[in-house]
Amino acid sequence: MAVAFVSHPHCLRHQMGDGHPECPARLGAIEDELHTRGLYDLLLHRDAPRASVDQLVRVHPLEYVESLSNRSPAEGLAHIDPDTWMCPDTFEAALRAAGANVLATDMVMSGAAARAFCNVRPPGHHAERATAMGFCFFNNVAVAARHALEHHGLTRVAVLDFDVHLGNGTEDILRDDPRTLLCSSYQYPLWPDQNPPTVPGRIINCPLPPGSGSEAFRRAVTEHWLPELDRFAPQLVLISAGFDAHAADDMSHLRLSTADYGWVTGVACEVAERHAQGRVVSTLEGGYNLRSLAASAATHIEKLMLG
């Protein structure tokens, strides 16, 4: 069965100023690499719908959604936090990024696709219940999780987050929801300078010190994520797919390789095969060196197709 590739032209129009690392070229770099590898035409391409207010308020208060809409500038850039800005197209792009996750979840749940990748921006995992930060506005992966729980009636959804930064927003939103298991690996110390404790059965945090490479990452996943995932037995596996822990990415000091992203994707697919009828929905988070982002994301998607 095919792997869905969900995106939207509006995700290219969100801009946070010249030289900002979270730039539109990220999405094109991934698509170009998929073409180079002969994978692009094998994917099931879908345009992302807008997330509805009902879908967003499962994650964010209505007042927050309205305040973001109100802060959307008619021209120029609106300052949100020291590295997060809204341009006139940002709000629409954020709606499409969250909506991509809803559509991808629907496609995987209905069997229209085996797995799905959302090639979207802005990313989402730093967006807390009522705070936009760290390039993020709506928490896309949390929107997918709540849609799977509330709309599709699942009772156990796992979120895997291997972005180099802690997914503080996802943790803020899901930490009180016993229907979810959140497994994270991240560099610490590193922005957002939080290292919350592991809560067995609910939140599995694996901080990795600067300089850590493949071996430390794979050990964290094998020794800490996997036993909890097999105990939890998720009915759906969601991935916050950030590729900024790559050795070539200046955003951090972890030393992951392109092959590590294929490996961890294979682990996610195996967990999904054991417990979740193979269902995996992945969404793009970080990754700022365009070459390593493209290679890592294409390797991730290739593994979703094979795994």
Ligand SMILES: [Zn+2]
């Ligand atoms: Zn990141």
